[in-house]
Amino acid sequence: MSLLIDNVWKEYGDQIVLERLNMEIPTGEFCAVVGPSGCGKTTFLRMLLGMEKPTRGAMLLDGKPLPDEPGPDRGIVFQRYSVYPHLTVLDNVMLPLEFERSRFFGRFFGAERRRAIGDARSCIASVGLEHAMDKYPSELSGGMQQRLAIAQTLVRRPKILLLDEPFGALDPGTKSQMHDLLLKLWQEEGMTVFMITHDLHEGFKLATRVLSFDKTRRDPQAPGAYGATVIYDLPLDDKAERKPIVEKWKRRTLETQAGMVH
Template sequence: MSTLLSFRDVWVEYGDRIIIEKLNLEIEEGSFVSVVGPSGAGKSSFLRLILGQEGPSQGTILMDGAPLKPECGPDRGVVFQRYSVFPHLTALRNTILGMECEKAPVMGRLFGSARRAAEEEAREMLTAVGLGHSLDLYPAQMSGGMQQRLAIAQALVKRPRILLLDEPFGALDPGIRADMHKLIRSLWRERALTIVMVTHDIREAFMLGTRVLALDKRRHDPHAPHRFGATVVYDLPMRERPEEEIDEAGIITIDVNSNN
C-alpha cells in the first residue's frame, strides 16, 4: 500500500499550551487506523488536522506528497458520536444536502437531471447503510443506530477517500454497536476507504483496526503540565480478521512492533 498521509514533525499549540508535539507518522492508503489515548491526549486535534479544520502550529502534513491545506475538502468525510443530522429533513433530504452544497454552493439546490442523479445516488447510499426502506423518515422517527447509519451515509455520499470517525459508536447499545461494527468494516472494504477512528473502547480499537495508535505524553512536568504535548507512544500493526471473528470476544493477536 502507498502512503496517503504523512505527518512530519507536527506540533499543535494553543497559546502557551502544547497539545501535540513532534508527531512523525505515515498512514497508508486503505488502512483502518484506530486511535486511543487518555482524555486530553490530542485525539480530537489529530482528527481536526486530517479533516483540515486547522493546520499545525509547526511541521508539515502531506497528502499524496503535497501539503494538506487547512480547509475541509470532499475527499475527507467525518462522523461524530452525536448524530450530525438535520432534524427537519428526511433521510433522503439529509443525504442529498451534502451533494447540493458541493455542486450548487450558491443556491444550495439542484434541479432537473442533476437533482434526479443526486436522488438516485442518495438512495443507493442509504440502501448500502441499511436505510433503503426509511427514505422518508425524519431523524426523530429513527433509533440511535438508524441515525448513525444516516450520518455515515451523509459522510460517504460525496465519495471521500478518508473517513474520520470520532467516537462514532459510543452512544449506542451493545447489540446495535455490534451491527455498526459489521457495517463500517464492510463499507471500508467495499469502498476502498482509509479510515481513522478515535475511540475510548480499547477492545473496539483492536477488533476493527488494522493498526492501533496510542497517543499520550512521553514526559510530564507537574509544575508546567501544559508545556508538554502528546505524540504516538505505541504503534501496533494488527492482523486483519475475517468478519466472523468480529463478534467474538476471544484473544486478539497483535504484532508487537511499537515505536516507543
C-alpha cells in the same frame, strides 16, 4: 491517498497539545486512535479534516500539503448524531450534494437532480435504511440515526473517513451491527479510516493499525509544557494474533497512565 505526518506539533499559546508526530499512513489503512481523555486525539482529527492547522511540521496528502479547510476528500462522523431533525432521511443525505453544487453552480435541476437523488438513495441503501427514506430523525433509533450520519458523510465518496467515537452512545447489540456495517463499507470503498475510540476491543477488532496517544514526559509545575505523541504504533495484520497483543497493550497502557512508564 497516502498520508505523511512529518514532525507535527500543535500548540495553543504556551500550551503544547501534540508534539513530534511522525507517521506514514498508506491508502486503505484503518487506524484506531486510542489514549486517555484530553491527550489531543480529537485535535489530531481536526487537523486531518482541515479545521485546525499544525503549528509546526507538515501533513502531506499524496505528496502535497493537506488542504487547510474541509473538503469532499475527507468526511467525518461524530459521536452525537450530526443530522438535521427537520429533514427526512433522503433530504439529509441529499444536503451535502446540494451544498457542494450550490457553492459553484446553484441548485440541482432536471436530469442532474435525478442523478443526485439516485446517488443519495444508493448510499442510503448501503447503510440499510432504504425502508426509511421518508422518515425524520426523531422517528429513527439511535443506531439508525448513526447509520444516517454515515450515509450523509459517504455520499460524497471521501477518500479519508474520520470517526470521533461514532459508536460510544450505542448499546452492545447495535454497536456490533455498526461494526459489521463499517467494515463492509471500508472494504467496498477502499477508504483510509481514522477512528477515535475508548473501547480497546473495538479498536483491535476493526483496525489494521492502532495508534496510541499519550504524553511521554510531564512537568507538574507546567502542565502545558509538553504535548502528547504516538507512544505505540501497532500494526495488526493477522487477526489470529490480536488477542495477546490486546492484553499486552492494555497492561502497558495502564502502566503508562499510572506513571509507571515514561
